[in-house]
Amino acid sequence: QRTSPYTDPGNGAVPLSNSTYDYIVVGGGASGIITAQRLVETGKTVLLLERGGPSYFFTGGDLFVPWNDTVTAYEVPGIIEWLSSFPGMDGYCNDTAQVAGCILGGGTTVNGMGFIRPPSFDFGEMWPQGWQWTDVEPSAARFYERNPGTTSPSADGKYYDNAVWDVMSKELSAVGWKQVDTNDEPDEKFQIYSYPATNVANGRRSGPISTYLPLAMGKENFKLQLHTKVIQAVRQNSTITGVEVEGQGQRMIINVNQGGKVILAAGAMSSPRILFNSGIGPTEQIDIVKSGTTQVALPPENSWINLPIGFVRDHVMIELTFNTPPKKPSISSTKDPAYSHTSSGTLGITPEGNTVFTESPYLRTDTDKEAMALAIDEFLAMSRRANSTLQYNGPANATGASIVASSRLNPGVHMTGTTIMGTDDGTKNGTSVVDPNCKVYGTDNSFVVDAGMHADLPTGNTQAIVMVAAEHAVQRIIALDDGKTKLTGGDSTYRGYSRRLRI
Ligand SMILES: Cc1cc2nc3c(=O)[nH]c(=O)nc-3n(C[C@H](O)[C@H](O)[C@H](O)COP(=O)(O)OP(=O)(O)OC[C@H]3O[C@@H](n4cnc5c(N)ncnc54)[C@H](O)[C@@H]3O)c2cc1C
Incomplete structure (x- = not known):
């Protein structure tokens, strides 16, 4: 046992895990799975921590449908309308400002499966240099290659229960709207209608659990740990040394290796909590943690990092x-x-x-x-x-x-921006929480890769753009380490006007 740099006041020493990792990814949701899998490809060691339990059958999930004991409710597209009331359901967070998934797969396991590929202009002027569509497009292509989505989800290619389509397509066409396939033509946004694009493949809910996770599972340099909630990033001033986790009622510290990185992918409603608990955020919020009941041991007050975490759009x-x-x-x-x-x-x-x-x-x-x-x-x-x-x-x-x-x-349950990306450093009176490499301002090695870092609210549903952005973000993080790809971002040419003016 060793004590944390700022041991829990009431609890004494927090045990230290024997294992250390090059990368610790926090949150096995839309962004976290993609991020972790791509990091595994680099050969470095990766720990993916997920607070929830297994979901799809092959991950160990057992919320079976009544007629089959190898298929869970999460995987059956038709169940979406009543998934939240499915007997035994525990896939949703109970401590977030807005509904979110707290289970392996995060939002992609419990969401409505709407899969709207972002149009090129969704990566527009609100995003910094390095995040324009010309930069992001190759990342999008990599993501769609594995996870394309479909406007024809039934295995036999037929459409069922099509009453709404039958009525609305005639109405819309009569007033001049155009039918497109939004999966093929994401830039078509004006007065158009489409068969709904969904994240379904082979008749089942798709998503990074089936399109990315299997590529990491079984690899020696990868570990997935479920039922493990990250409480805070442990840090010495600007350097993150590891994370404090809670699982089965016990707290533990897991360290990163020298030069390692902690990547928060806990979602727009949860990554801010981890940062507040780490003494990072508006002082007002950290003070609430300090006087609260969660027994979080904050770093000393003189090392708190004042950042404008908490701006939010939906x-x-x-x-x-x-x-x-x-x-x-x-x-x-x-x-x-x-x-x-x-x-x-x-x-x-x-x-x-x-x-x-x-x-x-x-x-x-x-x-x-x-x-x-x-x-x-x-x-x-x-x-x-x-x-x-x-x-x-x-x-x-x-x-x-x-x-x-x-x-x-x-x-809309499409919350973004709580740890918003930009070039105007929030520690220096700017409005941004992470830089264009997703690094949290004021820290050396903590990152946020989830819906919270999105510089803009997209024109469509969030899951597709969130995963496209995760693909892009992780390449930038890898580039910081391998030194091969020079992906710089954030020069003064970015027209990042103050978001504060817009509140
Ligand atoms: C009910 C619902 C319906 C939706 N419908 C649609 C839709 O139809 N189409 C669409 O495009 N989008 C939809 N969305 C939105 C979409 O799912 C999200 O935008 C997307 O999942 C966000 O991805 P993320 O990576 O930011 O976070 P998430 O997918 O939320 O992943 C975060 C992960 O981190 C884990 N986590 C949280 N805190 C901790 C912690 N302290 N320690 C360890 N792990 C932690 C969570 O359990 C979760 O697995 C919906 C969302 C919800 C909740």
């Missing part, structure tokens, strides 16, 4: 229901027309260690409200045409603006 959805008389059932169409480009909120931590929205990110600005209202107006106009088969299930005189004003705002 899409917002307003549900519009249309009937299709004389036939029922009605069509319930959830609309996410607003890019939510200008709305943002803030994320913090409670004394009990839960992440919370200290300011809601949803539809905060007049610009976003107007964008949402305009999009709803377009749908209302479509349904009010003489030949339309749609009937809006609400007041006859409803307008986009009146619906926006009176509707419940549903989260």
Whole structure:
């Protein structure tokens, strides 16, 4: 046993693991699995720590469907509508500001499987140099080669339960919208419709568990440790020496080798907690940890790193229901027309260690409200045409603006930006938490590779862009170590205007 540099006050010494690693990746979700697998390819030793348990059958998951004991509920695409209430379900986090997956695969194990390839312009001016589409495109190609997604998910190529498509494709086409395949033409975004692209392969939920993890499993330089929650990065000033973990009620410290790196991939709702617990973030949040009940032993106050962690964006959805008389059932169409480009909120931590929205990110600005209202107006106009088969299930005189004003705002569950990337160093009064190599400002060797580091909210759902970005990020991190590829980023030409102005 050895004591941590700042031993838990109440608990005495925290035992030290005998094993050390070149890379410790925290979180076996969308980004973490891809990051870990690519690092394994370098031959260095990699530990992937996941707080949740196994999920898909081949990983040891046993949440079986009633009719088959080699298939889990997570893997059956048709179960998605009631997955959250599936008996025995424990795949969701219980301590995050917004719903997230806390199980091997993270969000990709519990999400709606919508797979929207990012258009080239999603890597636009908000992203720094090194992250423009021309830079990212090869990484995207590598990812799609393994994990393409599909607009034709059934094994026999047929479409089933197609009522919504049958009605809506006619309606949309009648008002001039164009049918495309969003998987083939991701840049087509204006007045288009597509068979829904999903992350399904061979009739089952796909994702990095099946497209990346098997390539690392069994390799001598790779270890996956489940049921292990990382509490904090242990550090001496700016150098991270390892991580403190909790598993089966016990805490332990696992160190990185000399020159090793800790990569946080715990998701936009959880990586901030690990950083707050490591004495990194706004002082106000670290103070909450200090006086809280989680028994986290913070580093000495004079080595706290003040960073603007907690900016957060998400899409917002307003549900519009249309009937299709004389036939029922009605069509319930959830609309996410607003890019939510200008709305943002803030994320913090409670004394009990839960992440919370200290300011809601949803539809905060007049610009976003107007964008949402305009999009709803377009749908209302479509349904009010003489030949339309749609009937809006609400007041006859409803307008986009009146619906926006009176509707419940549903989260997109596409949270990004809590550890946002940029060139304006947050320790020097800038707004960014990680640099273009995903390194946390003020530290030598801690990184964030997950939805939190995204410099912008994408135009579509997040999982595809999150995995494309993870592919890109890990190459940049590898380049820092092998010295072969010179991938620099972040020069002064980046037009990184202050995000603070947009809150
Ligand atoms: C219910 C739901 C529905 C969604 N639907 C869609 C959809 O249809 N289409 C789409 O594109 N996107 C969807 N998303 C969003 C998408 O899944 C996420 O954007 C994506 O998974 C984020 O990836 P990530 O790598 O940032 O984090 P995650 O995938 O969340 O992975 C984080 C991982 O870290 C682990 N972890 C957290 N804290 C710790 C810790 N302290 N120690 C160790 N491990 C830790 C978690 O258990 C998890 O496995 C949905 C998300 C949810 C939750």
